[in-house]
Amino acid sequence: MTAHQPPTQADAKAVMAALARGERAALARLIAMYGPGIRRYAAQSLTVASEAEDVAQEVFLRAWRHAERYDPSKGAVSSWLYRIAVNLCIDHNRRGGFRRFVGIDSMPEPEDDTPGAEVEYGARQRLAQTQAVIRTLPTRQKQAILLKAAGELSGAEIAMALGTSEGAVEQLLVRARATLRARLELEE
């Protein structure tokens, strides 16, 4: 688990209110709160992981431009931001697929190389295996498990981000975990 503490709802809502007033300092604060998780989610969700930084930038630019559209009564700030991220990742993957089909882009990286050289080979291999299994999951299961693991969102936050019920999210997570457990045990 990561060392940072998740931001409180009150803090996040105060930051969004400041953002709606056009305070650029609030944008920096929002990025500090949710930037790492959104970048992590994008890196795992995108076919080309190196585009995660671009997607993360776009998420926060959209938040800046449309801050006044955020309604605190309709859900958490995290859900609102991750919903933007989920949609952007879908668009990126769709456009990337077409670009690869017509040969504009090269094939996607076979595995994520973000851990860097200092991470031992075993961990990289485990990560690559897990990513490969996650890629085979149905889209909604993949989104739910990545929002949980990479974004560290609660069931309610995931439900808001995906526009579904908490019960449906729980079902998606149960199925995703079962597939991951079975496939990863099989490979070990």
Added chain:
Amino acid sequence: MSDHDNTTKASDAEFDRALSALFAHPEDEDVAELSRAVLSQTVTVNRTRHEVQGDVLSEPLPWALGFGGLMAIGVALGYVLSSSAIGDGFLAWFAFGDLLSVMGGF
């Protein structure tokens, strides 16, 4: 809640934690670059009228040339179209040609 449910929940939580740890990298927490990139783009998105006027005052020649060129094209087109409307098209096109040659055209 039964013991089985509790065990399953604990096991799921453990699984999610392991998955989070697998995806987490220390460098993820560094958002300085991301912050800088986003904030610099918000500056260009939100340029005020005064900032644009500032550009005109600090670089007057290119803006004046662009404005002058557009005015000349507008005058020429207006002359041609109005002359054509009264049936004097032949002379008008000659005049338009002369004007373009003055401007470096033809």
